[in-house]
Amino acid sequence: MKRIYFLAAVLCMIMLSAGCGKSKQVMSIPVLNEPQGDTSDVVAVKRQPICNMEYRDAQVIPYTEELSFSTNGVIEDIKVEQGQHVKKGDILATLVGATDNAVYDDITDSIDNAHKDNAESNLIMEYDISIMEAESNILDDKIKKASGKEKKQLKKEKQIKEADIVIEKQKLADQKELQNIELKELKHKKEKVQKDLQKYFLYADMDGIVTYISKSTGDQVSSEAFVLAVSSETRKQIKGEFISSSDLRKADKYYVKYKDKEYGITQLPYDAEEISQIIANEETAYVYYDLDEQNTEFEVGEYVNMCVESGFCSDALVIPINALYEESHTYYVYKKVGDTKVKTEVTIGTTTPSYVQITDGVGEGDEVYVQQ
Secondary structure (H helix, E strand, O other), X not given: OOOOOOHHHHHHHHOOOOOOOOOOOOOEOOOOOOOOOOHHHEEEOEEEEEEXXXXXXXXXXXXXXXXXXXXXXXXXXXXXXXXXXXXXXXXXXXXXXXXXXXXXXXXXXXXXXXXXXXXXXXXXXXXXXXXXXXXXXXXXXXXXXXXXXXXXXHHHHHHHXXXXXXXXXXXXXXXXXXXXXXXXHHHHHHHHHHHHXXXXXXXXXXXXXXXXXXXXXXXXXXXXXXXXXXXXXXXXXXXXXXXXXXXXXXXXXXXXXXXXXXXXXXXXXXXXXXXXXXXXXXXXXXXXEEEOOOOOOOOOOOEEEEEEEEEEEEEEEEEEHHHOEEEOOEEEEEEEEOOEEEEXXXXXXXXXXXXXXXXEOXXXXXXXXXXX
């Protein structure tokens, strides 16, 4: 997904930008005072649903196609300008050789001539057969009127005539079959030449706006080299800060949220090498997402929250995040036992900015101290 090179121009046209957000995890252990009898700093361990929610800033952008030729060559003409509206199928650019249609024209003429010649040849044979059939009918009339040796001779002539008709009809059928084979071969050559010629043309894959042009007339281009980009005026995508596809596969679900409504998204394949180079250069890397539905409340240019949910548990034992302490990779709570607090090791599960799941160490209804 090589959008990095023209991203600035696209964003300039639609006035886009993007940022990122991060969530707080658990605290390091503080210095604790003995409880003073104020119950406001004590909470009960309770059960409730919990999941780890990661939030990322994202932005709505137009769906963009990055277009390139499928063969090497020299650009003969760029037929569009940045900002120009185009329709699906429009020719956007051509390579040198695009107008060289001599071979294509020759094959087209050969097909036209073959159709004409075949029609004439078949018509002659069909006419000859019709004459032979008429002669056979005349022999039938003569046989009815003849007798003796004459009748016997006429019947022999009739048999020969019928055999000749069968032979001529078979010749006509064989001729038509051969003609079809030859025409099929010519059409195959025409399709191949036509396909080869199409490599010299760059077509719009959809209706949209030309948002970036990276090449000029006379430039040498290699196969698959990015030439220009066309952005849709109706189809939207989401651009968000890089999250690896492996991390998303581990998540329970991910989506964008806008005005309390969730919209499903699907991450598009990204160029891993390009992402690695960007991260190595300490630049912000972005990936792109298709919306599962286009009927949304938001428009291109608006910001949305991208949410990644993981570690969901519908009936978890939880405590507030500020009741948990960590020391040497071991987690503790201060459990209330009578009028004293007891440092109690716990095992944690899903952690959110507000709550943490406790999988071992305390039970439902136990009271723990919360740092004020």
